[in-house]
Amino acid sequence: MGDARRYHPLSSPFRMKRGGELHGARVAYETWGTLAPARDNAILILTGLSPSAHAAANAEDPTPGWWEAMIGPGRAFDTDRFFVVCVNSLGSDKGSTCAASIDPATGTPYRLTFPELSLEDVANAAYEAVTDGLGIMRLACLVGCSMGGMSALAYMLLHPGSVRTHISVDTAPQAQPFAIAIRSLQREAIRLDPHWHGGQYDGDEWPEHGMSIARKLGVITYRSAMEWNGRFARIRLDSDERDGSSPFGFEFQVESYLEGHARRFNRQFDPNSYLYLSRASDWFDVAEYGDGDVMRGLARIHVDEALVIGVSTDILFPLEQQETIAKGLGAAGARVDFVALDSPQGHDAFLVDIENYSRAIGGFLGKIR
Amino acid sequence: MGDARRYHPLSSPFRMKRGGELHGARVAYETWGTLAPARDNAILILTGLSPSAHAAANAEDPTPGWWEAMIGPGRAFDTDRFFVVCVNSLGSDKGSTCAASIDPATGTPYRLTFPELSLEDVANAAYEAVTDGLGIMRLACLVGCSMGGMSALAYMLLHPGSVRTHISVDTAPQAQPFAIAIRSLQREAIRLDPHWHGGQYDGDEWPEHGMSIARKLGVITYRSAMEWNGRFARIRLDSDERDGSSPFGFEFQVESYLEGHARRFNRQFDPNSYLYLSRASDWFDVAEYGDGDVMRGLARIHVDEALVIGVSTDILFPLEQQETIAKGLGAAGARVDFVALDSPQGHDAFLVDIENYSRAIGGFLGKIR
Numbered sequence: 001m002g003d004a005r006r007y008h009p010l011s012s013p014f015r016m017k018r019g020g021e022l023h024g025a026r027v028a029y030e031t032w033g034t035l036a037p038a039r040d041n042a043i044l045i046l047t048g049l050s051p052s053a054h055a056a057a058n059a060e061d062p063t064p065g066w067w068e069a070m071i072g073p074g075r076a077f078d079t080d081r082f083f084v085v086c087v088n089s090l091g092s093d094k095g096s097t098c099a100a101s102i103d104p105a106t107g108t109p110y111r112l113t114f115p116e117l118s119l120e121d122v123a124n125a126a127y128e129a130v131t132d133g134l135g136i137m138r139l140a141c142l143v144g145c146s147m148g149g150m151s152a153l154a155y156m157l158l159h160p161g162s163v164r165t166h167i168s169v170d171t172a173p174q175a176q177p178f179a180i181a182i183r184s185l186q187r188e189a190i191r192l193d194p195h196w197h198g199g200q201y202d203g204d205e206w207p208e209h210g211m212s213i214a215r216k217l218g219v220i221t222y223r224s225a226m227e228w229n230g231r232f233a234r235i236r237l238d239s240d241e242r243d244g245s246s247p248f249g250f251e252f253q254v255e256s257y258l259e260g261h262a263r264r265f266n267r268q269f270d271p272n273s274y275l276y277l278s279r280a281s282d283w284f285d286v287a288e289y290g291d292g293d294v295m296r297g298l299a300r301i302h303v304d305e306a307l308v309i310g311v312s313t314d315i316l317f318p319l320e321q322q323e324t325i326a327k328g329l330g331a332a333g334a335r336v337d338f339v340a341l342d343s344p345q346g347h348d349a350f351l352v353d354i355e356n357y358s359r360a361i362g363g364f365l366g367k368i369r
Numbered sequence: 370m371g372d373a374r375r376y377h378p379l380s381s382p383f384r385m386k387r388g389g390e391l392h393g394a395r396v397a398y399e400t401w402g403t404l405a406p407a408r409d410n411a412i413l414i415l416t417g418l419s420p421s422a423h424a425a426a427n428a429e430d431p432t433p434g435w436w437e438a439m440i441g442p443g444r445a446f447d448t449d450r451f452f453v454v455c456v457n458s459l460g461s462d463k464g465s466t467c468a469a470s471i472d473p474a475t476g477t478p479y480r481l482t483f484p485e486l487s488l489e490d491v492a493n494a495a496y497e498a499v500t501d502g503l504g505i506m507r508l509a510c511l512v513g514c515s516m517g518g519m520s521a522l523a524y525m526l527l528h529p530g531s532v533r534t535h536i537s538v539d540t541a542p543q544a545q546p547f548a549i550a551i552r553s554l555q556r557e558a559i560r561l562d563p564h565w566h567g568g569q570y571d572g573d574e575w576p577e578h579g580m581s582i583a584r585k586l587g588v589i590t591y592r593s594a595m596e597w598n599g600r601f602a603r604i605r606l607d608s609d610e611r612d613g614s615s616p617f618g619f620e621f622q623v624e625s626y627l628e629g630h631a632r633r634f635n636r637q638f639d640p641n642s643y644l645y646l647s648r649a650s651d652w653f654d655v656a657e658y659g660d661g662d663v664m665r666g667l668a669r670i671h672v673d674e675a676l677v678i679g680v681s682t683d684i685l686f687p688l689e690q691q692e693t694i695a696k697g698l699g700a701a702g703a704r705v706d707f708v709a710l711d712s713p714q715g716h717d718a719f720l721v722d723i724e725n726y727s728r729a730i731g732g733f734l735g736k737i738r
Contacts, residue, residue: 116616177597177621177623178594180603180621181624184623184624184627185585185586185589189558216550217554220551225684228547229546229547232546234544234549234656247485251651254553279616282620
C-alpha cells in the first residue's frame with residue numbers, strides 16, 4: 001500500500017486567527033478524478049474532527065477511505081465528472097501540521113506551544129492548498145461534514161466568490177452549549193489523565209484512559225438511542241467475552257461495542273491535536289460575522305445553490321441548526337435544498353446511511369451545471 | 370440542625386437477589402405528616418440514584434430537602450392528609466447500609482466485597498421499613514422517581530397487594546442501551562481514576578477526577594440541550610472567572626456550571642456506592658417478570674390507579690418508556706393517567722418544573738380515596 005497523500009506547504013509565516021503564526025507548515029490532501037482544463041469541476045471536502053484526507057481509495061492507496069461508498073465513478077461524488085479533493089485539517093495529525101509536529105524554532109514538538117487553533121485557520125489552510133497548490137480559484141462545490149461543515153462556512157465567509165455551490169452535512173452555524181459541554185468533558189478526561197503530563201506524554205506514558213473516555217463519549221453522542229435500541233437492546237456478552245468477575249466489568253454488548261471503538265482510536269490520534277480541534281469547534285460562531293447574529297452572518301455567504309442535510313436523531317448538531325443554515329443561505333440568495341432525514345444513526349448517519357446521503361448529494365450534484 | 374433520619378434494621382441475614390447476604394443492615398428514612406389510625410394514608414417515595422431520604426424539611430431537620438416544594442401542608446404531597454415516607458436506597462451512603470459501611474464479619478468497610486446490588490434489594494429493604502418498621506401493610510400510594518421508579522416497579526412485582534395507587538416519575542421499565550452506555554462510561558471514569566485504587570481509596574486519595582467526570586456526564590444527560598440553549602447559549606465567563614491561560618481551561622458558562630455541579634457532588638457521595646447503584650440501574654428489567662417481555666412483566670402489577678409522568682426532552686429515560694409503563698399498567702387493569710410534559714429541563718424536570726409536576730401529582734392524589 002502506497003501513501004496517496006500529497007502535501008501543500010502553507011504560506012510562511014501562516015498567521016493564525018487568534019494570534020501566533022506557523023512557519024513551514026503544510027496540509028496533507030488527496031484527490032480523485034481529473035481536474036478539467038478550465039479548472040471548474042473541483043469539489044473540496046472538509047472533514048470532521050478525526051478523519052484523514054483519505055476519503056476513498058485511489059491508485060496510490062487502495063485501502064477504503066472514510067467516505068468510500070460516496071466517491072468514485074458513478075457514485076454520488078462522481079469522479080467521471082468531478083475532481084474531488086479532501087484536505088486534512090490544519091491541526092490534525094493525519095499529515096498536516098499539528099501540535100505533534102516539530103516546531104522549527106525549537107526542533108521539538110509544539111505540544112501546547114502550538115498556537116490557538118480556529119476553524120478559520122483550518123479553512124484558510126485548505127484555501128491555500130486549493131488555490132495556490134492546485135490553481136483552483138473557484139470550487140464547483142464546497143462540502144463540509146460535521147466540524148468540516150463549520151470550516152466550510154468559515155471558508156465561504158473568508159473567501160467570497162471562491163465557491164459556486166455548497167453542500168452542508170450534519171453541521172451547525174455555531175456550537176451550542178450541549179455540544180460544548182460534551183467536548184469540554186472529553187477534553188477534561190484527557191487532561192485529567194495523569195499520563196497526559198500537561199501535554200508532554202510520550203510513547204511509554206500515553207493518556208490512553210482519557211482518550212478512551214473521550215472517544216466513547218464521542219461515539220455515544222455521534223449515534224442515537226433509537227439505533228441502539230434496535231441494535232443492542234439489552235443483549236449480554238457471552239461469559240467468555242466479559243472482563244473478569246467484577247460487577248462493573250463489561251457485561252452488555254453496548255459496553256464492548258464502545259470499548260472496541262476506543263481501542264481502535266487510541267494511539268491513532270494525537271491527544272493534544274484532539275484537544276486543539278475540539279476547542280476550535282467550540283469557538284466557531286457564524287454570528288461573529290454578523291454583528292452577533294447568526295442569520296446576518298449567514299447572509300454574508302453567497303453561493304448559487306446549496307444542499308443542506310441534517311438528521312432528526314442527531315443530538316450533537318440538532319436538525320434545527322441545519323435548518324438555520326438552510327434559511328440563512330436561502331435568505332442570502334442561494335437556491336437551497338433542505339433535506340431532513342430520519343436516519344436512525346444520529347450524527348454519524350452521513351457515514352452509515354449511504355443510500356439516503358448518496359441520493360441527496362448525487363441528486364444535487366447532478367443538477368448543477 | 371438536627372438529623373431527621375430514622376433507621377430501620379433489616380432482617381438479618383438480608384438475602385440479596387443476585388446472591389450474598391447482609392447481616393445487621395439497615396435503611397434510613399424520614400417521614401412527614403401523621404399516620405392515620407387505620408394506617409391507610411401512607412405514601413412511600415423511592416428516590417433517584419443520589420438523593421437522600423431528606424425529601425423535605427421537617428421538625429428535626431429544617432433544611433430544605435430535594436423535593437421541598439412538593440411535600441407539606443397544602444402541597445402536592447399534602448401532609449395534612451397523607452403520611453409521607455422517603456426511604457434512602459439500600460446501597461446508598463446517605464444512612465443506609467452500603468459499600469462504605471462496616472462489614473460486621475471483618476470490622477472493615479465492605480468496599481467491593483459488598484454483595485451485588487439490585488433494585489429488587491432496594492425495593493425489599495424499603496418494603497421491610499414500611500411494613501415491619503412502620504406497620505403499614507398497604508400503601509395509599511407508591512411513588513418512584515428516576516431510578517426510584519424502577520425500584521417501585523420491583524416493589525410492586527415482588528409484593529403484590531401492597532400498593533393501592535402508583536405514581537411513576539421520569540423512569541423506565543428497563544434500562545436501554547443509551548442509558549447503560551452513559552452509566553458504563555461514568556463507572557469507567559471512576560474506576561480508571563488511579564485514586565480509586567480498586568475501591569480502596571481513603572480520605573487522602575479519593576477518585577475526585579473520576580467522580581467529577583461521572584457527575585458532569587450525569588448532569589449533561591439529566592438536563593436538555595433545549596434548556597441550555599436558552600440558559601447558557603454561548604455566554605463566556607468573565608476573564609477573572611476563567612482558570613488560567615490554557616486554551617482548554619473553562620471559558621464558557623456551561624463549563625463552569627458543570628464544574629460547580631461536580632464540586633458540590635464530590636466527596637458527598639461514596640464512589641463505590643455510586644458504582645453499585647449505577648450497575649443496579651443497568652440490570653433492572655421488568656421483562657424478567659414476564660418471560661422476557663416488558664408488557665407481560667407489567668401485566669403482573671396490579672394497582673387501582675396510576676399516574677405516569679414523563680418529559681419529551683428526557684434523553685436518559687425517553688418518553689416512550691413512560692408510555693410503555695402507562696400502557697402496561699392500564700392493560701393490567703389500573704385506571705391510568707399518562708402525563709407527557711414538554712418541560713425543557715429534561716430528565717431533571719421533576720426537580721425543577723414544580724408547577725407542572727405539582728399539578729399532575731396533586732391532581733392525582735386529590736382524586737384518590
